Amino acid sequence: MITKKTYTVKEATKKLEHYCAYQERCHQEVRQKLIAMAMIPEAIDVIIVHLLEHNYLNETRFAQVFVSGKFRIKHWGRRRLTLELKKRDISVYNINKGLAEIDDIEYLEVFNQLAEKRVETIKETQVYKKRKKFIDYFLYRGWESHLVYDKAQELIK
Known part of the structure; x- marks a missing residue:
């Protein structure tokens, strides 16, 4: 036993x-x-x-560190970050505080750089299939749909 x-x-x-x-x-x-x-x-x-x-546990600090780490290392978008924090029962207040760590200009720069890299790596020849692969990639990572669809229209013709 x-x-x-x-x-x-x-x-x-x-x-x-x-x-x-x-x-x-x-x-x-x-x-x-x-x-x-x-x-x-x-x-x-x-x-x-x-x-x-004794300040070993602090959910505001956790949310801020989680958001900055996942955004800078894994390049997750705001939707995915919000979803992952909700899964961990983090309050809306702390989620918003964490998301405030991301600068809007930096957010768009990272998205644009990722989008340009991703378009080059997709080996599909048909425009619609290539767009779908591009869109699916970014939506899965939590980037806002209006950004993704606009960028797909702009880069894949």
Whole structure:
């Protein structure tokens, strides 16, 4: 019979402090980690309050870091970023604060650079199929449809 390691509140708190210090986490990730550690609901609440009080856990900061990282590294658009933050139960206020980290001019520059690169990589010869591949690529990554359709019309003729 395999027994699961049990933790005291103090041990779990230390473990979660390291978990949150390593990388920004949202409340949902921390709660799931504590459940996986087989902590009881009362202990989970105590630990989360401790992490909040000592600034290990901050959803506004998480949203800002998440948005800037996914935008700059994975080049996700605002729609995808919003969807991913909603999946993590981040409040609308924090989502908007995170999205405010993206400068509008930089957002459009990144989109235009990506669009020009993407058009060159699509090997399709038929115009409509090429447009569809272009549009699908950007819509999946969460770029606004009006930007995507306008750019497809402009670049693929």
